[in-house]
Every structure is written in C-alpha cells, then in structure tokens.
Amino acid sequence: MTHGKMLRQVALVVEDDAIQRDMIALLLDEGHFDVIQCEDAETAALAIKRRHPSLVITDIKLTGKMTGIELAQFALDCDRGMRVVVISGEPPAGALPDGVKFLEKPVYPLTLLREAAL
Structure with missing residues (x-):
C-alpha cells in the first residue's frame, strides 16, 4: 500500500x-x-523553499558561506512552525534562534528520533 509513503x-x-x-x-x-x-x-535553503520540510537537522559548521545557525534562522523565517535541530561537537558560540534545539555530537539515535517526533 502506498498511502503510508504519501503521508510521510x-x-x-x-x-x-x-x-x-x-x-x-x-x-x-x-x-x-x-x-x-x-x-x-545554500543548497539546503533551496530545498526549504521548494519542499517545505517539517523538520530540519543541520550541523553548525558547514562548507559554504552560511552556517547551520544562519540556516536555522532562514528555515524559521520561511515557516515558524518548522522544527529545527542543530548539532555539533561543540556548544554553539552564541544564542540559538528561538525554538531551535541543540544536540551535541555524538547524537544518540533515540535522542534524535525523540526530537524528530516532537
């Protein structure tokens, strides 16, 4: 049955x-x-605009011009209801945007799935 795939x-x-x-x-x-x-x-920002994900999980340090924290803010600017989780091996240097969760690497699978399900 393909209905389960359509509702994901x-x-x-x-x-x-x-x-x-x-x-x-x-x-x-x-x-x-x-x-x-x-x-x-930068590629993720295009995906946010086109696909409107309900969840974004991003590392803080990324290649390119934009950081994961800047991406998190961009995602929330596009949709305040989007769940955003940033992950890193180090705590963020500054404050995270309101509503953004932080998980420290290594991220445990159950912790990640719990945050994804909220």
Whole structure:
C-alpha cells in the first residue's frame, strides 16, 4: 500500500560529513520521514523553499558561506512552525534562534528520533 509513503513528513538533513549525513538520514527514514540530504546550507535553503520540510537537522559548521545557525534562522523565517535541530561537537558560540534545539555530537539515535517526533 502506498498511502503510508504519501503521508510521510519531509525532513532535511544538512551535514558536510557524508557518513554522518547518511546515518542521520537512515534513522529518519526508519522513523517514517522522507529525507532530503544536503551538504551545504545554500543548497539546503533551496530545498526549504521548494519542499517545505517539517523538520530540519543541520550541523553548525558547514562548507559554504552560511552556517547551520544562519540556516536555522532562514528555515524559521520561511515557516515558524518548522522544527529545527542543530548539532555539533561543540556548544554553539552564541544564542540559538528561538525554538531551535541543540544536540551535541555524538547524537544518540533515540535522542534524535525523540526530537524528530516532537
């Protein structure tokens, strides 16, 4: 039956490390999300505009001109109801935009799935 696939939420994973990006995407796919993967914030910003994901998970440090925190703010500017989680091996240098969650790497699968399901 294809109805389950049609009702899946869209999640965007932004991570410049391909292995970590694939692992997060696999977890979310098993958690019933359709997953879009991007390695930089500029590509992710286009995906946000075109696909309107309900969840964005982004690393703070990314290749390109935009950081994950700037991407988080962009995502919320596009849709205040979007859930945004930033991940990093270090705490963020400054304050995160209101409503953005922070998870420290390594991210435990159950923690990530719990945040995704909220």
